[in-house]
Structure formats: C-alpha cells, structure tokens
Amino acid sequence: MSIIIPANSAVSGGFDATNSLMFNRLDSAYLSRTQGTATLAYKYTLSMWIKRSDIGAEMYLTGVSSGTVIELMKFTSANTLEWYNRDAASNVSVAVTSNAFTDLSAWYHLVFSYDSSQSTPATQKKLYINGVNQTFASNVGLATNAVPGLNLSGANIKVGAEYSPGYYYDGYMSEVNFIDGQALAADSFGEFDEDSGVWKPIDASGLTFGNNGFYLDFEDSANLGNDASGGTDFSESNIAATDQGLDTCTNNFPTINQLNYGSSGYTFAEANTSIIANSGDGWRTTYATIAASSGKWYWEQKILDASGSSHYIGITDIDVAANTATNEFENGGVSAYAYRSDDGKKVTSVSGSTALTSYGTGFTTNNIVGIAMDLDNSKIYFSLNGTWQNSGNPESGATGTGAAFTITSGKLYTPATATYNTSNEYIYNFGSPYFAISSGNADGNGYGNFEYTVPSGYFSLNTKNLAEYG
Numbered sequence: 001m002s003i004i005i006p007a008n009s010a011v012s013g014g015f016d017a018t019n020s021l022m023f024n025r026l027d028s029a030y031l032s033r034t035q036g037t038a039t040l041a042y043k044y045t046l047s048m049w050i051k052r053s054d055i056g057a058e059m060y061l062t063g064v065s066s067g068t069v070i071e072l073m074k075f076t077s078a079n080t081l082e083w084y085n086r087d088a089a090s091n092v093s094v095a096v097t098s099n100a101f102t103d104l105s106a107w108y109h110l111v112f113s114y115d116s117s118q119s120t121p122a123t124q125k126k127l128y129i130n131g132v133n134q135t136f137a138s139n140v141g142l143a144t145n146a147v148p149g150l151n152l153s154g155a156n157i158k159v160g161a162e163y164s165p166g167y168y169y170d171g172y173m174s175e176v177n178f179i180d181g182q183a184l185a186a187d188s189f190g191e192f193d194e195d196s197g198v199w200k201p202i203d204a205s206g207l208t209f210g211n212n213g214f215y216l217d218f219e220d221s222a223n224l225g226n227d228a229s230g231g232t233d234f235s236e237s238n239i240a241a242t243d244q245g246l247d248t249c250t251n252n253f254p255t256i257n258q259l260n261y262g263s264s265g266y267t268f269a270e271a272n273t274s275i276i277a278n279s280g281d282g283w284r285t286t287y288a289t290i291a292a293s294s295g296k297w298y299w300e301q302k303i304l305d306a307s308g309s310s311h312y313i314g315i316t317d318i319d320v321a322a323n324t325a326t327n328e329f330e331n332g333g334v335s336a337y338a339y340r341s342d343d344g345k346k347v348t349s350v351s352g353s354t355a356l357t358s359y360g361t362g363f364t365t366n367n368i369v370g371i372a373m374d375l376d377n378s379k380i381y382f383s384l385n386g387t388w389q390n391s392g393n394p395e396s397g398a399t400g401t402g403a404a405f406t407i408t409s410g411k412l413y414t415p416a417t418a419t420y421n422t423s424n425e426y427i428y429n430f431g432s433p434y435f436a437i438s439s440g441n442a443d444g445n446g447y448g449n450f451e452y453t454v455p456s457g458y459f460s461l462n463t464k465n466l467a468e469y470g
Contacts, residue, residue: 001360007068014295015203017049017174017248019218021239022271022434023160024062025170029243030161030224031216031234034154034302039210040181041147046073047189049201049249053171053272054258055102061169062111064149071149072162072178073112076102082399083112083125089148095125098137104258104272105289107174108251108260109190109199115183116146127410129185130199151180151212161236172271173203174248177215180210201249201279218244245271246432246449253432254415256326270434274304274427277419283431284419290415290461291318295469298372298443298458299415300450302435305425306341306364314338315380316416317408335408336416338412339369340384344389346404359404360389368451372458379403386452
C-alpha cells in the first residue's frame with residue numbers, strides 16, 4: 001500500500017502553498033470560464049499540483065471543446081495520463097504516458113508545455129512530472145501553429161471535468177498556473193530540494209501570465225474560482241467553502257487509503273476523508289495514508305450516520321496490510337486499539353488476544369471523537385465532543401492519567417476505523433476538514449483546523465510536523 005512515514009517526509013523550504021481545492025466526483029464539482037483573445041494562441045504552459053483520491057476510473061483534469069477544436073488532459077481507467085488535441089482541421093494528437101499514477105498519498109506536479117510552432121511531436125508537446133520531462137508511450141504531432149483548445153478565444157475551459165461536463169476529477173489541486181504565450185519548462189514552477197532531493201514548488205506569481213493566463217491559489221474560501229493573477233474569475237459548480245483544503249503540495253495531510261481496506265462495502269467521498277459503509281457487507285476496516293512511530297498526534301472523527309452498531313475508532317499497527325479483510329480491533333495478530341460506538345467500551349487486539357472492557361460513553365450521529373496518540377509514552381486517549389473519556393489527561397505524559405490503553409511500543413501506527421454490517425458514515429478531520437468547523441483550533445505549530453482544542457504538545461499529522469517530531 002502507499003503510505004507516508006516519517007523517513008520520507010521533508011520540511012519544505014521557501015515558498016509555501018497555503019490552500020488546495022478538494023474536488024469530489026460524487027458532487028460533480030468543477031470550475032469553468034470562457035477564454036478571451038490569446039497573447040500567442042499556439043503557445044501555453046499549464047502547471048498544476050494534484051493529489052488523487054481515486055484510481056481505476058476515467059477522470060479529467062481539464063477539458064475544452066469549441067467546434068472541431070478539442071483539448072483535454074485526463075487520467076485513463078488504466079491510471080495513465082493522456083493529453084488529447086484535435087485542431088480546427090480535425091488533425092488529432094494523442095500523447096499517453098507509459099507509467100501509471102496510483103499513489104493516493106502523494107502530490108504530483110504536472111506541467112503541460114505546448115508549442116505547435118515546433119516541427120516534431122516531442123517538441124510540440126512536453127509533459128513534466130515532478131520536474132522530469134516524460135517520454136510518451138505514444139505521441140502524434142499537430143499541424144504547425146495549430147491553436148489548442150485551452151488557449152482558443154471564446155472556448156469554455158473546465159477545471160476538474162471534461163467539456164460536457166462529465167468524467168469529474170476526484171482529489172485535490174493546488175497552485176494551478178496557466179501561462180498564455182510561453183512554453184515553459186517545469187523549473188519555472190518548481191525545484192529539487194537541495195537536502196532531500198524532493199521536487200517542490202516555487203513562487204510563480206512573478207511570471208507573465210498573458211491575456212488568457214490565470215493563477216488559482218484557492219485562498220479565498222468565498223471565491224474559490226478567484227484568478228489571483230488578476231484575470232477573469234472561474235465560475236464554481238457544486239463547490240462550497242468547505243471544499244477549501246489545508247492539505248497542499250508543501251504540507252501533506254493524511255487521507256483514507258483506498259488501496260488498503262477490508263471488503264468492498266465502502267463508498268469513499270470528500271477527497272478520501274469520508275467513508276460510507278454499506279449495510280450487509282460484514283467487517284470492513286480502513287486505514288490512513290500516514291503513520292508514525294514517535295511523537296504526539298491529534299485528529300478528530302465526526303459521525304455523520306451512526307445507523308446500526310459496531311463502529312470502532314482507533315489506531316493500528318501498519319502490519320495489518322497482510323490482514324485487511326477482518327476487524328483488526330477484535331481479530332488478528334496485530335496491535336490495534338479502539339473506542340466503540342455501541343456502549344463506549346474500549347477494545348484491543350494484541351497478538352491475537354481480545355479485550356473488551358468498560359471505558360466511556362457511546363457515540364452517535366453528529367458526535368465528534370477526538371484521538372490523542374502519545375507514541376513517546378505509549379498511551380492513547382479518546383474524547384467525545386471535547387470531553388476526555390475516563391477523566392483522561394493526554395498532557396499527563398508517562399503517568400498516563402485516564403489513558404484508554406498503554407500501547408505496544410516500537411510499532412508504526414496509523415489511524416484506523418472498522419464497522420460491521422451497518423450503513424455508518426463518518427468523516428475524518430486530520431486537520432484539513434471537509435465539514436464546517438464552528439470554533440477553529442490549530443496545533444502548537446499553527447497547522448490544522450479542529451473543532452476542539454488540541455492538547456498541549458500534540459500536533460496534527462502532516463509532513464511538516466512529522467519532519468520535526470515524528
């Protein structure tokens with residue numbers, strides 16, 4: 001499974017992306033606007049950072065159709081990336097990558113650089129992935145100076161959908177730049193970190209955007225289609241203020257890992273932060289895309305639908321990768337610890353032994369459960385609507401006052417949830433919430449947005465905090 005652990009997280013230096021936009025395919029969410037007269041129609045550069053939330057389905061990053069002119073960039077059902085053009089003379093160019101993009105924990109940087117004044121397919125269309133110029137599995141050139149759809153006067157451009165619209169994108173976007181009149185390389189938008197070697201964004205606001213250019217920074221939650229370069233704003237379709245994310249290409253937060261979960265009875269939504277468990281499908285367990293072995297970490301989970309019973313919220317050792325089809329909190333030889341909805345009891349499975357004992361108050365629809373995982377002192381605590389159960393004190397350190405468990409040390413733990421044969425629905429808040437927060441509480445480093453106060457010394461799970469405390 002794809003998962004981020006502290007060893008491959010790095011503190012980003014220099015430029016920081018503040019926000020992202022979370023596209024939910026189930027909502028048919030997208031942005032659109034009509035292009036004007038281009039500065040230089042046959043040259044442009046599109047740069048975007050993306051983090052996928054689903055694989056195995058056709059979904060469009062952008063699309064334009066105007067008469068015979070069509071342009072689109074999409075993920076295919078085989079998870080390759082396709083760049084399609086048809087010009088006014090009905091000549092067709094299809095460029096497809098040979099590699100697939102299936103990591104749901106990673107941010108990818110995509111740069112589409114177009115210049116049809118060039119004479120060969122390889123120089124007309126260039127695609128950079130994380131700073132590296134790609135060799136297409138197939139690529140056909142267009143006529144000289146053919147005008148692409150994205151830069152065509154009067155064309156309606158969609159971001160997050162194809163031109164109809166349809167085939168909606170599912171995932172995050174951050175730092176979306178369109179440069180009209182220049183075919184730029186990836187180093188206009190990013191650079192390799194000199195310490196870690198990781199490709200990271202740089203400030204591109206000083207570039208010349210041209211007449212049709214735009215910059216989507218998603219910093220205005222009241223206008224998420226705002227063109228921060230000063231051009232015409234995009235219209236928003238099925239996008240709300242809560243779709244603004246803190247999970248960005250410079251600070252990566254966890255989501256639910258679709259590539260590793262038990263059974264097939266889940267519907268994933270809200271950019272892989274929301275889970276809908278269909279009834280009648282037995283045990284199902286989901287895990288997050290980030291794990292830690294040290295440090296103190298806090299996150300929340302809101303119960304959107306507590307129908308039925310047996311909803312377990314907790315953590316588990318990532319060794320569960322070999323045992324995904326069961327309830328890790330009551331079965332299997334792994335270290336797992338949880339708090340149960342039915343009766344507020346706590347449950348653990350350690351080396352195959354199961355314990356279910358009294359602990360706190362059961363939780364139900366619209367309740368918020370807080371989790372404080374202290375891996376420095378091997379303790380875990382649970383709160384219900386801001387009240388720590390069992391009179392717990394997550395700030396008590398080695399004393400572990402009211403802790404739900406003393407957990408097995410030396411393990412790599414990830415947030416996890418299990419349900420049984422019910423239609424539960426729940427949503428994680430790792431600090432980049434997909435639901436409205438009434439109070440707003442960040443951790444001690446100023447990261448995250450939580451409903452309840454983050455205990456002193458605890459931090460939201462993200463790559464910046466992991467690099468410092470993980």
